[in-house]
Amino acid sequence: MKNILLQGFEELGISAPETACDALKTYFECLEEKNKVMNLTAISGEEDVARLHFLDCAAMLKSVDLEGKRVIDVGTGAGFPGMVLKILVPSAEFTLLDSLNKRIDFLARVSEKLELEGIDCVHARAEEAAAEMGGTFDVATSRAVARLNVLCELCLPFLKVGGVFAAMKGPDCAEELKEAENAIKILGGRVKETVSYTIPGTDISHSIVLIEKIKPTHPKYPRKWAQIKKQPL
Numbered sequence: 001m002k003n004i005l006l007q008g009f010e011e012l013g014i015s016a017p018e019t020a021c022d023a024l025k026t027y028f029e030c031l032e033e034k035n036k037v038m039n040l041t042a043i044s045g046e047e048d049v050a051r052l053h054f055l056d057c058a059a060m061l062k063s064v065d066l067e068g069k070r071v072i073d074v075g076t077g078a079g080f081p082g083m084v085l086k087i088l089v090p091s092a093e094f095t096l097l098d099s100l101n102k103r104i105d106f107l108a109r110v111s112e113k114l115e116l117e118g119i120d121c122v123h124a125r126a127e128e129a130a131a132e133m134g135g136t137f138d139v140a141t142s143r144a145v146a147r148l149n150v151l152c153e154l155c156l157p158f159l160k161v162g163g164v165f166a167a168m169k170g171p172d173c174a175e176e177l178k179e180a181e182n183a184i185k186i187l188g189g190r191v192k193e194t195v196s197y198t199i200p201g202t203d204i205s206h207s208i209v210l211i212e213k214i215k216p217t218h219p220k221y222p223r224k225w226a227q228i229k230k231q232p233l
Contacts, residue, residue: 001025001046008055008200012062016088023087023114024054030110031078038102040078056168056199056206057081058088060141063195063208064166066092069138073097074126074155075145079107081168082141086111086119093118095133099125126154127222135160135216143168148209149180149232153222156187159213165189171196171205183233188215 002021009016028049034040043052057080066089073082076096086094096107096119104123111119122129140155140163148167155165169176173194184191192210199206222228 001028001050004047004050004201005054008051009058011200012055012059012197014058014061014088016058017090020087024050024084026114027079027083027087027110028054030106030113034106038106040103040106041080051199051201052204053080054084055201056204057084057143059197059199059206060085060166060168060208061088062197063210064139064141064164066139068092070136071095071139071141072133072137072155072158074140074142074151074158075099076107077103077144079110081143083107083110085141086116087114090116090118093120095120095122095137097122097124097126097129099123125225126158127225127228130154130157130222134158134219138163139166140164141166141168147179147232148173148176149183150228152180152183152187152189152211153228153233156184156189156211156213157217157222159217161188161213161216163213164192165211165213167209167211169207169209171207173207173209177209184211186218186233187221188213188217190214 072095076082082096101123104121108121134157189211195208
C-alpha cells in the first residue's frame with residue numbers, strides 16, 4: 001500500500017506527512033475489520049482502497065488549500081474524504097458529520113487509535129446541525145452523497161463568506177451544475193471552477209466542483225429534509 005500511495009501522491013503533485021502512509025494503512029485495517037460486521041464500503045482490498053478511496057480523496061488537495069482551515073465533511077460515511085484529508089493535512093480542523101451513529105462511533109475510534117487532534121466526529125443530520133454550526137467553516141466537502149442542487153442546500157450554509165464548498169463528483173457533472181444554478185445563487189454561492197482529474201494508477205476520471213460563498217445564506221436554509229427532497233431549489 002505504501003508504494004501505491006507514495007507514487008499516487010507524486011503523480012497528483014501533493015506532499016504528505018511522513019506519518020501519512022502508516023496512518024492510512026491502519027485506517028485501512030480498521031475499515032476491513034469493521035466491514036465484516038457493518039457495510040461501510042463496497043470497495044475492499046489494499047490496492048482498491050488505496051486508489052479508489054485514499055488517492056481519490058487526496059486529489060482534492062490539488063485544488064483546495066486546507067492548511068490551518070476549519071473543514072466540515074458532510075455525510076462523511078466511512079470517513080471519505082474527511083478522515084483521509086485530516087491524515088494528509090494535520091493542521092486542518094475537521095468536523096466529520098454523519099446521520100448514522102454507527103459510522104460516527106467507528107470514526108471516533110479510528111481517530112483515537114491514530115491519536116489525531118483537531119477532529120470532531122458528530123452524529124447529526126446536516127440540515128439540523130447547520131442551525132448551530134452555520135457560517136463557521138472555511139471549507140465544506142461532500143463525496144457521493146446527493147445531487148449537487150441538494151448538496152448545496154446541505155453544505156453552503158455551513159460556510160463563512162469567503163469559504164469554499166468542494167463537491168466531489170463523477171467525470172461529467174455539467175447536467176448537475178446546470179440543475180444547481182438556482183440553488184447556488186439562492187444560497188449565496190458562485191461557481192468558481194470545475195477541476196477534472198484521473199485517479200493515479202487507473203483510467204477513472206472524477207471532478208471537483210468548487211463553489212465560493214460570496215454572501216451569507218438566508219437563515220431559513222437549509223430546510224427540513226422532506227422539503228429539500230420534495231422540492232429542491
